[in-house]
Amino acid sequence: MADITGDQRVQSEVLEGLATAVNHRQWFVELALPYLGDNPIEIGSGLGDYALAWADHVPHFTATEADPDRLVQLKERLADHTNIDVRQMLLPAPDAAGEYSAAVSYNVLEHIEDHVGALRSMAELVRPGGRVILIVPAFMFAMSHVDIATGHIRRYTKKTMRAAMTEAGLTIEKLHYANALGLIGYYSATSIFKLAPKEGPMIKVYDSLVLPVTKAAESIVRPPFGQSVFVVAKVPG
Template identity: 80%
Template structure:
């Protein structure tokens, strides 16, 4: 779904900015897809590790990032038992695909050094679960309450938890649940990304909305 929205440049840059203060010097991304976020984050970091679970997509990811000297690409499927010393684990729109999401969060915790951050974006509100969600393998959507519960159960210390992109939720619900459309590139996405998204971003810097298309969360690994 996100690969079909590659022209939503302002949307992607907003979410890039949200994570940057928490990534540290050597983060790992869980579920990098085709590397859109990795390419945006890498210039600000000493090292970056991009991962992908799907073998075919992993090949495409390695090909795309082959010219990026600071990015390591590897396969990773969560949950797992690997231990690491990364400065942070960042995962955007991945946790909603994983049945054992608490187990996946514990795996991220084990990959990150004490005091490091787990940075997440997940889709918000079960009422917005649509045929598009089901077609792309979503098993749940979140609220702040359910995200908090999962992070607490995984033994993480919540630092930041809020909704993002309020107007995007309304647009997504109308497009996918009312009109039964699949998100894809086109004039509607371009208009939204060019005209609506900057206004939404500016407003949410001043006032946190009570709802949004996504839940943004930052939690710390206990020292």
């Protein structure tokens, strides 16, 4: 697969900005928790924020990163956490032995040209009956200069995600949009005002005021659109 495209500097700035959105991260942490099992692997761990949160809930966790410089930073940050292994990984992985209970990957698949091949590779890492858990950005109309600078090749709908999962031989168990108000805010900020989601007042206001309202509403009613697509798929047994 799969070199991940995009400007590494811009990607780092966006990651650092989103790292301050603690309520947003906690929401997305919670979405994956029921499906991780006892020994999950994360594809594309970035700065390690999700890895640290998930590792508190499982006996063993594997964090991975493709970029060598970011891998060094990831190893340094996670060095004191004895239940977390850190490894470099590019897909397809030649030693994919199906040993993991789940493969979880947030905001990675949209960078990869052969996304169906990437999904198959993730499935090969997972034991039969385990899960592939993804979050990806939603709706091509929201593709902005930030997406392009960070290497996004596509954004998804539920329909296109279902098609990719089906082609990869995976069975979808859960598929829905998440963060409806976030999509409106993202489109306004990036496409209308030409801003980027960096650390600062915009992120703090969104995370402290807007996000809790959105999360509460979406726990009752699934919205017909969102900033992200969340999907859980089962690996054939």
